Amino acid sequence: MTLKAKHIVEEISGTRCTIIEKGASADRIEFLKNLLEFNKYEILVNADALVEGAPATFTIGTSNLVFNPVIAVYEMSLKTPEGGKVSPAYWNQDSSECIDEYWDFVK
Numbered sequence: 001m002t003l004k005a006k007h008i009v010e011e012i013s014g015t016r017c018t019i020i021e022k023g024a025s026a027d028r029i030e031f032l033k034n035l036l037e038f039n040k041y042e043i044l045v046n047a048d049a050l051v052e053g054a055p056a057t058f059t060i061g062t063s064n065l066v067f068n069p070v071i072a073v074y075e076m077s078l079k080t081p082e083g084g085k086v087s088p089a090y091w092n093q094d095s096s097e098c099i100d101e102y103w104d105f106v107k
Contacts, residue, residue, distance in 0.1 A: 003070045003091065010061065012044040017061030020069050023048060029058045031093060035086065036062060039078050 008019040020032060033043050042063045047055035069091075072078050076098075078086035084098035 003073060003088070005070055007068050009065060010059075012046045012059065012061050015044060015063055016065060017044055017063055018065055018067045018069075019059060019061045020067075022059045023057045024060060026055070026058065028093070029060050032060050035078065035080070038081050041067060 009016055010019050011017065020036070021028070024032070029045055033045065036043050044061050044063065046059045046061075048057040048059055050056065073086055073088055073091045076085040076087060078091075080086055080090065080098060084090075087095075087098045089095040090098050
């Protein structure tokens with residue numbers, strides 16, 4: 001669920017993608033998918049592991065190979081559907097509010 005500094009490019013469903021997050025839950029994927037599609041990114045999702053025949057974890061990526069989630073979040077260049085800027089606390093789902101000063105955030 002944390003941001004990884006390394007920019008990873010892999011294939012999802014035959015399309016080269018920037019990997020945004022690996023090993024994410026279905027709820028986390030839904031959150032990221034909605035947020036990034038709102039910001040006009042094409043999103044692809046792949047099931048990683050199966051538990052009793054159902055996907056347990058997922059990988060999410062975007063077909064925009066230049067996109068880097070770490071840069072986008074810390075530059076606060078992504079927007080929330082409510083009109084605010086996406087902060088690290090919002091990205092990590094620690095807060096529903098956009099906290100501009102991420103270094104002052106206390107959980």
